[in-house]
Every structure is written in C-alpha cells, then in structure tokens.
Amino acid sequence: MEKYISKNSSWDMGFLGITIFGIGGVSDAIWHTILGIEEGIEALISPSHLFLFIGGFLMLAHIIASQPSKKSLDFSTIISIASIYSLIMFITQFMNPFLSVYEFFFTDWKQELAAGSLFFQALLTNIVFLYILKFNISKKQIVIIYLTSFLLLSIHALLGDQNKMILIILTGFIYSVILIPILHWFFQTKNPLKIQISGALIAATYGGILILYIFISSQFFWETLEIKWRFYGLGGLIFMPGLFGFLIGNLYSKNS
Structure with missing residues (x-):
C-alpha cells in the first residue's frame, strides 16, 4: 500500500508540474502582451516566470520521487x-x-x-x-x-x-x-x-x-x-x- 501511494504521489507531482508549467507559459505570453518584457531582476521574479520555475521544479522532483530505490541512484x-x-x-x-x-x-x-x-x-x-x-x-x-x-x-x-x-x-x-x-x-x-x-x-x-x-x-x-x-x-x-x-x-x- 505504501509503495502504491508513493508511486502515485510521484505521478501526481509530475502531472502537477506540467500543469503549472503550462499555466505559466500561457500567463507569461499574456503578461508580455499586456505589460511588455521584464527587465533586470523582474524577469526572474515575475509571477508568470515563477509559475514556470515551480512547474520545472515539480517535473524534476517527479523524476527523483520515481526513483525505485535509494540504494543506487540512476x-x-x-x-x-x-x-x-x-x-x-x-x-x-x-x-x-x-x-x-x-x-x-x-x-x-x-x-x-x-x-x-x-x-x-x-x-x-x-x-x-x-x-x-x-x-x-x-x-x-x-x-x-x-x-x-x-x-x-x-x-x-x-x-x-x-x-x-x-x-x-x-x-x-x-x-x-x-x-x-x-x-x-x-x-x-x-x-x-x-x-x-x-x-x-x-x-x-x-x-x-x-x-x-x-x-x-x-x-x-x-x-x-x-x-x-x-x-x-x-x-x-x-x-x-x-x-x-x-x-x-x-x-x-x-x-x-
């Protein structure tokens, strides 16, 4: 049961990451159309870009969570x-x-x-x-x-x-x-x-x-x-x- 929950949790994490990344991509296009291109530090911390970063984190974390064993990392x-x-x-x-x-x-x-x-x-x-x-x-x-x-x-x-x-x-x-x-x-x-x-x-x-x-x-x-x-x-x-x-x-x- 524990293995089943862990496996599904990793897939949920990956799917959530893809979803958030997609939302970030769409919102970023809208953001640039309405407000223009960010400059300087704003480009790193704008809301739409933070969505992209969070989505990227979750997709990468999905790979780690899907690791079948901690005894040897691929x-x-x-x-x-x-x-x-x-x-x-x-x-x-x-x-x-x-x-x-x-x-x-x-x-x-x-x-x-x-x-x-x-x-x-x-x-x-x-x-x-x-x-x-x-x-x-x-x-x-x-x-x-x-x-x-x-x-x-x-x-x-x-x-x-x-x-x-x-x-x-x-x-x-x-x-x-x-x-x-x-x-x-x-x-x-x-x-x-x-x-x-x-x-x-x-x-x-x-x-x-x-x-x-x-x-x-x-x-x-x-x-x-x-x-x-x-x-x-x-x-x-x-x-x-x-x-x-x-x-x-x-x-x-x-x-x-």
Missing part, C-alpha cells in the same frame, strides 16, 4: 538533482558572487552585497549537500551534481561570453575535485561530528574557490580595478561560510 536522478540546484542558482543569479564578481572591487554598498551573495550561495551549497545525504549516494555522484550545476549556471547566465563561461566551468571543476577528499573522509570516518565538519568544509571551500576566481578575474577581466579586500577580509570569506555550514550541519544532525 543517472537521470543525479542530473535532476543537479538541475534543481542549477535552477535555484539561476533564479538567484542576482545573488551569485561568480556572476557579480566585479562587486568585490568596490568599497561601497556593492561590497556588502558581494559578501552577502557569497554567504547565501555557500549556504545553498551546504544545504544541497545535506539534502543528498538522504540518498545512498557515491562520492562520484556528488561531484557530478556540483560540477553539472556550475556547467548549467555558466550556460544559463553567461551564454555568449565564452571566456567567463570557461572560467566558471574550470572553477566548478576545481571545486568538485577538492570535494573528493572531503567526501572520502565523510564516508570513511566514524567521527560523531562528521556532518557538521563536512558541511563546514564544503561551505568554506566554496569561499576559497571564489577567492581564486576573484584573483583570476582581476588578471583577465578587471585588470584596471584593484581588489579592495585585505587578507583578513578574504579570510572571512572562507571562515564565515564554514562557520555557518557547521551550524546548519549541527541542526541537520539533531533532526535526522
């Missing part, structure tokens, strides 16, 4: 999880430090936005890690999820700017490779704080890889600007996400 499920993560990154691209790296070269309010965007995305990275722990997932599959998310993000947000696309993909590859020893330690250790420590390391590594991205960008794309962050500020971009990652891991551990 390729379609892995790509679905990566696509959901990438879609969230796309919706929140105005709060993504990899897409707004120039903000790190100023000392006004842009600096505050830059730090906030890093903390937000680092926490999102950590939340994704904690979510996929519910599956019996391998280190290789986790790396595929993160690398695919960087790949899809570069295509979505930087299509046409090949140099920045390549740099984001390369950065995502380096980040994914660095995750391998962290994940190896997580799956091998019996440390009671392994969830908290792994979450902290994953979030802190995100901050570290962003610093690398900033310095590379300063050499190739923003060579006329000077990085305003000092060494202790840059260190904070690693330490603070790590601290938040540890705290979120602690909450997850107590509720799991």
Whole structure:
C-alpha cells in the first residue's frame, strides 16, 4: 500500500508540474502582451516566470520521487538533482558572487552585497549537500551534481561570453575535485561530528574557490580595478561560510 501511494504521489507531482508549467507559459505570453518584457531582476521574479520555475521544479522532483530505490541512484536522478540546484542558482543569479564578481572591487554598498551573495550561495551549497545525504549516494555522484550545476549556471547566465563561461566551468571543476577528499573522509570516518565538519568544509571551500576566481578575474577581466579586500577580509570569506555550514550541519544532525 505504501509503495502504491508513493508511486502515485510521484505521478501526481509530475502531472502537477506540467500543469503549472503550462499555466505559466500561457500567463507569461499574456503578461508580455499586456505589460511588455521584464527587465533586470523582474524577469526572474515575475509571477508568470515563477509559475514556470515551480512547474520545472515539480517535473524534476517527479523524476527523483520515481526513483525505485535509494540504494543506487540512476543517472537521470543525479542530473535532476543537479538541475534543481542549477535552477535555484539561476533564479538567484542576482545573488551569485561568480556572476557579480566585479562587486568585490568596490568599497561601497556593492561590497556588502558581494559578501552577502557569497554567504547565501555557500549556504545553498551546504544545504544541497545535506539534502543528498538522504540518498545512498557515491562520492562520484556528488561531484557530478556540483560540477553539472556550475556547467548549467555558466550556460544559463553567461551564454555568449565564452571566456567567463570557461572560467566558471574550470572553477566548478576545481571545486568538485577538492570535494573528493572531503567526501572520502565523510564516508570513511566514524567521527560523531562528521556532518557538521563536512558541511563546514564544503561551505568554506566554496569561499576559497571564489577567492581564486576573484584573483583570476582581476588578471583577465578587471585588470584596471584593484581588489579592495585585505587578507583578513578574504579570510572571512572562507571562515564565515564554514562557520555557518557547521551550524546548519549541527541542526541537520539533531533532526535526522
């Protein structure tokens, strides 16, 4: 009976996703006809586009819910999880430090936005890690999820700017490779704080890889600007996400 309910629930989720996506498509056409084309952030958070995003989420979630067993995830499920993560990154691209790296070269309010965007995305990275722990997932599959998310993000947000696309993909590859020893330690250790420590390391590594991205960008794309962050500020971009990652891991551990 439980299996029957679960199976039908997954199909309901997929059908609901298709329905909402269809409503979003029709309403988006009407919206553009009456109100015109959105500009800037409005294009990401307009009601009709949110319908499209929600429909997309549910259709991807249908694939995950239809997974017959959690003991081994197939390729379609892995790509679905990566696509959901990438879609969230796309919706929140105005709060993504990899897409707004120039903000790190100023000392006004842009600096505050830059730090906030890093903390937000680092926490999102950590939340994704904690979510996929519910599956019996391998280190290789986790790396595929993160690398695919960087790949899809570069295509979505930087299509046409090949140099920045390549740099984001390369950065995502380096980040994914660095995750391998962290994940190896997580799956091998019996440390009671392994969830908290792994979450902290994953979030802190995100901050570290962003610093690398900033310095590379300063050499190739923003060579006329000077990085305003000092060494202790840059260190904070690693330490603070790590601290938040540890705290979120602690909450997850107590509720799991």
